[in-house]
Amino acid sequence: MHTFHGGAVASESPEAAQAAIDIMNKGGNAVDAAVAAVAVQGVTRPFSGGIGGGGFINIYLAEENRHLILDHHTLTSAAFGPEAYVYPKTGEIYPMDVRISSGMATAVPGAPKGWEEAVEKYGNLTLAEVLQPAIEVAENGFTATPNLIREISENATRFRLFPETAKLYLDEDGNVPEVGTLIRNPDMAKTYRLVAEHGSKVFYEGEIAEAIIKTVTQPPVSENPDFAAIDEDWKEEYGVIAGNMTLEDLKNYETLTYKPLKTTYRGYDLYQTRSVSSGGITIGLALNILEQYDLKNMPRTKAMHYYIEAMRHAFADRTAYVGDPKHVATPEKGLGDKAYAVERRQLIKDNIASTAPVAPGDPWPFDEAIKAEENEQQATYKIAGTETPEKENKRPEQCTIHLTVSDKDGNVVSFTNTILFIGGNGMVVPGYGFLLNDMLLRVIPMNPPTHPDYPRPNMRPLSNMSPTIVLKDGKPVIALGSPGAETIVSTVLQTIVNYIDFDMSFPDAIATPRLTELNHEDGHTRYESLFEGQYQNPDGSDLIEELRKMGHQLLADPKKQGTGSVTAIEFFPDGKVLAVGEPIRRGGGTALVQHPTKESTQSHLAE
Template sequence: MQLTRRTLIAVSLSLTLTLTPSAAVFAASPAPAKGEHGMVVTAQHLASEVGVDVLKKGGNAVDAAVAVGYALAVVYPNAGNIGGGGFMTIRLKDGRSTFLDFRERAPLAATKTMYLDKDGKPVKGASLDGYLAVGVPGSVAGFEMARQKYGTLTRQDLMAPAIAYARDGFVLNQGDAASFAGGAERLAKDPAAAAIFLKKDGKPYGIGEKLAQPDLAASLSAISEKGPDAFYKGAIADAIVKASGAKGGILAKGDFEQYAVRELKPVTCSYRGYEIISSPPPSSGGVIICEILNVLELYPLSYLGAGSAGTVHVMVEAMRYAYVDRNSALGDPDFVDNPVEKLLDKGYAKDIRDKIDPFRAGVSKDLMPKGFGESKETTHYSIIDKDGNAVAVTYTLNGSFGAGVVADGTGILLNNEMDDFTQKPGVPNLYGLVQGEANAIEPKKTPLSSMSPTVVTKDGKPFMVIGSPGGSRIITITLEAIVNVIDHGMNIQEAIDAPRIHHQWLPDTVYVEPFGLSPDTERLLAGMGYHLELADKTWGQAAGILVGGKSLDEIEKGGGARYNGAIDSRAAAGEALGY
C-alpha cells in the first residue's frame, strides 16, 4: 500500500523548508577505523585490543566476543560485568543466525509487591540500591554457552587477558577516570566496593593511576579453571548469597544453581531491501525497532532530510505508537504471550501510518491501552571476523556500577536489574518507562529489556553490526544509526555521532540532544504541538561496523575498506580497532 497523495504532499510541502545540510552538522566526526581481516568496537580501548588479539590468533568473532566480555568486566566496571547479564546476537558466515539470552532473572523469593510499602506505594530506592535490587547474574553462563557452541578457542585462552588486567592492574585514561569519579559517592556506601574502587583517602582513582583487582582476578581464575560451576555452584555463589542474606537481599543458592541460558530465534524484518536481525523478547529491542522501521518505510526520509521537521515528525509518531506496544504488551516469553507476529506485520504498520496526522503531533494519553494501570551504564560491542561471522553483544549492570555492592572476597560488582520490572503499573522506572502487568515481577522471570544488539544484512551478506547502551533509549539510538546510514547516506561514524531524538510514549516529550535540531526546526515542531525537552547532556555510546565501505555511497561505488568501525564520540574510553 502506498501513502496517500495528501499525506506525501502535506509532509513534504509543510516541512521541507527545514532540511538540514548534513555535511555542515557532521563534519567534525573522525574517519571510521578500517580493517580488512576483522573489526572490534567496544567502549574501552583495552577491551578492543583484547578482541583484536583473539582474532589475530585465529579465533572467530564469538571467541573475541567472549574475551571482550570478560575484559570489560575488569577495565570497564561501571557497565562491563560478570555480575549482570545481557544478550548476544550472532550471525554466522553460513547465513545462520541465533540469539543468546543471558539476562538476569528474578530470585525465587521475588514477589510482585516486593518494592511497595504497606500502602501499595513504591519504596524509593528499593529496586535500585543494595542487595534487594540484584537479579540472578547470567553473563558467565552466557559466555560459556557461546564459546562452547560457536567458538573455537579454550576458555583459558579467552579469559587470560581479563585475569591479567585484574591481577596486574591497568592504567586509567581520561574516560576511565571520569566514570570512577561519577560513581565514587555510590561506591563509597558499600565497604567491599569502596575497598576496591576508591583509594585509602576515599577518593576515586585518577588519570594515570593503576587499578588492580586481586579478588576479581581470583574469581575469574576459578571460572577459567572450573567453568561456570565455579560461579553458580561454588564459593562465588556462596559468598554472594551470604552477603545478600546479611544485607537485606533475597538471593538463594537455588537461584544460581537453577540459572539457565536461553537460545532463541532472533527477530527479523526487512527495511528497504535490508534484513534486520535483532533481539526477541525478553528484549523489546528487535520488535520495536522493526515496528518503527515498518512505519517509516513508506515515508521519503532521504528526501525530507536528516534533522528536518518532516523526518522528526514521522519518526516521533512511529516511536510513540511503538512504545505503547512495548510498555504494555511485551515481557518474558516464558510468562507472557508476546504479540510479535502482529507487531511485525506490515499491515499493522499501515494502520499506524493511517492514524498519523501530517500536520499535528499525536497525544500520548489518547493511546492509553485498555486495562493498563535501562541505564546509560549498559555497554555494547560489535565484532566481525575475517570469515564474516558477526556478533553484537549488549550487556548491563543497569545503573552505573549496578547496585553498587560487592560480596566480600569476590571482587564482582552486582547488578540492580530488578528495577527493569514493573514495580507498579503506571509508575515510572529509572528511565521514566511506564509499564504494565506483562512485565510484573515473578520468580525466575526476566525483566523486559530495551537492549538491541543488531546485525543488518543485504543480499545475504553482512552489512552492518550495531547497538548501544542507553536504557529505554537504546532502541531509538540503534534505530537512528540504521536510518542515518540507509536513508541519509552518512558514513558509519557520522551515523553514530549524529545528534539524537527520543520519544517513549510517556512522558509525552520529545527529548533532543544538544544542538540536535536547528532553532527553525524546533519552532516548527512546537507549532505542530510537540513538547521538546532540549537535553544538556548527550546519551548513548553506540558501537558499529559497516561492511564494504564507510558509507552506502562508497559501498555502491566499490573500493572501500572491507570493514569500517566506529565508536561513538560520546564514549571517552572506547575504540574501534581493525586489522
C-alpha cells in the same frame, strides 16, 4: 575508524578492543573475541556491565549462513513477587534510590553461563584462553579515564555505603581518585581464573555462588551509612533491603538460544532480539511505520517528525505488550505485521505532533497467539517519598556495554551486556571483585497483575538491549548496538534511518546528534545537551525550532555523556570492513582491525 581485510572490533574500551584482536590473532573467531572483549570491559568499564549481569549475543555464522540469539539475560528469584519492594510497616513501595542500592534489586546473573556456552558451542578456543586477557588486565591494572572518574564521582556517596566497593574504587581517604590512577582488581582476576579453571559451575554452585548469596541476603554495609546523603526519603529504618535469591536460584539458571526476530526495511533484512528484549520488536514496528514514508525525498524536519511519531507509537505498544513469553502472551507476530503498522501510521498527522503518551494499539487481530484475559484489577501500592527532577538528575545513569566483532571468515557478533544502572546495585562481592546488577529495581507492582512487567518469580525482566545485524542480498552490511537503557532503542533506530534513508556515511550516521522519544507522560522528546546548537537541517535551519513549530515538546537531556554510544562495523562488497566507534559520546570509542589498509585512521579518542 579503521578499514581492513580480516578481523575487526568496535568497543568503548581500548583494552577490550585489543583483547579481541589478540584473540583473533591466536586463532579465535568472532565469538571468542567478543567474549574476551566483554570480559575485559567488565574490568575497565565495571560500572556498565560484566560478569555480575547478563545480556544478549546476536551471532551470524557465515559458513552455515545461520543467525542465532544467545539469551543470557538475568532472571528473578523463585521467591520474587509483588511484595518484594513493599515496606511492611507502611505498605508503601520503597523509594527508587533505596531500591537501586539493594540486594533485592539483583537478579540471577546470566553472564558467565552465556559466555561459556558461546565459546564452547560457537568458538574455536577454550574459555580459559578467552578469559586470559581479562585476567591480565585485572591483575596488572588499567589507567582510569576521565569518563570512569566521572562515573565514580557521581556515585561516590553510594559507593561509600559498601566497604568493598569503596576500597576498590575510592582512594584511601574515601575520595574520588584522579584521572590517570592505576586501578588494579586482583579479586576479579581471581574470579576469572576460577571460571577459567572450573567453568561457570563455580559461579552458580561453588564458592562464588556462596559469596553472591551472602552479599545479596546480607548486604555488606559500612558501619555508619549516610542514607540521607543519597536520598532525603531514605529513612534509617529502611536500611539496605536484603534480597531473597538462593543457591538453588543460581544452580537452576539456564540460557536460551533461538532464532532472531527478522524485519525487512527497504530491501534490508534486520536480525535482532525478540521478547523479552523489547529492542527488536520496537525498532521493527517503528521501521514498518517509517517505511510508508519517502523520508529520503522530504524536508528533514518532516522526516524527523515522522521518526518521533513512529517511535512514540512503537513505544506505546512496547510498554503495553512486551514481556517474558514464558509468563505473558506477547503478540510478537502482530506487532511485526506490516498491516498493523499501516493501522498505527493512520494515527499520525502530517504536520502536527501527537500528544504523549499515546495509547497502544491492538495487534492481536494480526497475531496467532492467544490474547490474555483482561484483568480490571489495578495496583493499590504507592511509592514512599517524592520523585523530583532534581532527584532524577542526581540518580545514577542507566548504562550498558556493547561491542561488535567480525572475523576473517565473515562471522559477525553484536553483543550487549549490562548490570543496568551505573555501578549496578553498588555492591562489590567481597573477595571476588565484581559488582552485582540491579536489574529488578523497576519491577514493582504499579500495574495490574496481567501487565507484562509485573513482578513474577523466575522471570526475565523487560530489556531494551538491541544488538543488531543488518544484511542485504544475503550479505552483512552493518552490525551495531549501543548502551543506554530505554534510549538504546532510539539510538539504534536513528542510526539505521540515518544510514539507509538519509544516505549518511556510517561514521556520520553514528556521530549525528540524536533525538529520543519514549512516549513518557511528560510529553517531552529529548535532545542531547552535549550537542546543543548543532541540530541543523541540511538547508541550515534549526531542527529543534522547526519541530517545536509542529508542536513537539523538545527538552535538553542533561546527561553529560550524550545518548547511547554506538559501536559498529560496516561491510563492503570488496571484502573490506569499516570498524567505527563513537567520536565523542561517553569519552569516545575504539575501532581496531587485524590488517589495517593504508587509508585507515585510529578512531579512539583518549577519554
